[in-house]
Amino acid sequence: MSHSIPMTQEGYQRLQEELKKLIRVDRPKVVQDIAEARGHGDLSENAEYDAAKDRQGFIEGRIKELNDKIARAQVINPAELDTDKVVFGATVTIFDVDSGTEVTYQIVGEDEADLKQGKISVTSPVGKALIGHKLDDEVRIKVPSGLRIYEIIDIKYE
Known part of the structure; x- marks a missing residue:
C-alpha cells in the first residue's frame, strides 16, 4: 500500500541531501566507531559500543525510510499548476476574522512542514481545510482553541 507522497522540489532535494550524508558520512563513521569500541575489550560493559550500535540502527532505519520516501515522492512544482483553487x-x-490579522502559509508535504517558515503540512487541520477553496472563500477551521473563521485573501503558485 505505498501511496505517493507529494512534496516540493525543495523538500525532495532536502531528503536526497540527508540520504547522501547518511550513506557517505554517518554510516562509515558509525562502522568505524563500532570497530574502535570493539577494540576496547569487553562488549558486555562497553557503553561506547552500545551507543554506536544504537546509532547504527537509527542510521540504517533512517536510510530505509528516506529511500522509501524518495521512491514514492511526487514532486509538484506549484508554478506549473493551472488552477484558481488552493x-x-x-x-x-x-x-x-476574529483577530483581524493576516497570515501566509505555503501548503507542503509532511516532511517539509515548518511553522516558523510559514510552511504547513497538507495533512494539518489548517492545510486540510484550505485545500479546494478559492479566493475570497470563508473557511471555518476547528482548532484546539475552538472555531476559527478565515477569509482567503491571496493564493499564489510560485
Whole structure:
C-alpha cells in the first residue's frame, strides 16, 4: 500500500541531501566507531559500543525510510499548476476574522512542514481545510482553541 507522497522540489532535494550524508558520512563513521569500541575489550560493559550500535540502527532505519520516501515522492512544482483553487504547494494568505490579522502559509508535504517558515503540512487541520477553496472563500477551521473563521485573501503558485 505505498501511496505517493507529494512534496516540493525543495523538500525532495532536502531528503536526497540527508540520504547522501547518511550513506557517505554517518554510516562509515558509525562502522568505524563500532570497530574502535570493539577494540576496547569487553562488549558486555562497553557503553561506547552500545551507543554506536544504537546509532547504527537509527542510521540504517533512517536510510530505509528516506529511500522509501524518495521512491514514492511526487514532486509538484506549484508554478506549473493551472488552477484558481488552493492545492498542494500553493502559498495562501488568510485573514483571521476574529483577530483581524493576516497570515501566509505555503501548503507542503509532511516532511517539509515548518511553522516558523510559514510552511504547513497538507495533512494539518489548517492545510486540510484550505485545500479546494478559492479566493475570497470563508473557511471555518476547528482548532484546539475552538472555531476559527478565515477569509482567503491571496493564493499564489510560485
